[in-house]
Amino acid sequence: DVKVTQSSRYLVKRTGEKVFLECVQDMDHENMFWYRQDPGLGLRLIYFSYDVKMKEKGDIPEGYSVSREKKERFSLILESASTNQTSMYLCASLRVSYGYTFGSGTRLTVV
């Protein structure tokens, strides 16, 4: 089975800090995604990547950037964390003809 691992389950950061959320998949998939999940709003796409060093903006990219230096690793960066970025962050890897496999999520609190 595909495994998508997010490095932290819970994070607490201060306003203005630079935050790195790491995601690693173990099946050599080309496509990886970052979503955030908020009550009443569901999952919203932040950024996605179809290949190494390639990235595309999703629906809510403002305040975020990403890095894909290696195929297995897709990092989400909050350049200057703000309280409205408190959320559950979910990384997903695409398994063709099967669907997305999600990590367990990182619950980020910005204080």
Place this chain on the structure above:
Amino acid sequence: QKEVEQDPGPLSVPEGAIVSLNCTYSNSAFQYFMWYRQYSRKGPELLMYTYSSGNKEDGRFTAQVDKSSKYISLFIRDSQPSDSATYLCAMTIGSGNTGKLIFGQGTTLQVKP
């Protein structure tokens, strides 16, 4: 108007009941439809995947797509307490699974013993 609408619930049913979960959508270009199940403090896991209109059955789960009405459903027969979770519908325009997914906001289901 959101592209995908899903009643957030919560929905509470007794064990053994038939559960019906639904989503409506506005974009007629959607072709691939999925249902994900998300347990508390976990990431979503794919439950059902269908292409175009029709029904698909997998054990106690049946996914139904009506493209003419822009309406999809997930039925759970003989519901169990272990089915208690949030159920998310998702859909995509792209061929296969290359397109980004658009999600409903999820319906929280509780099955009481």
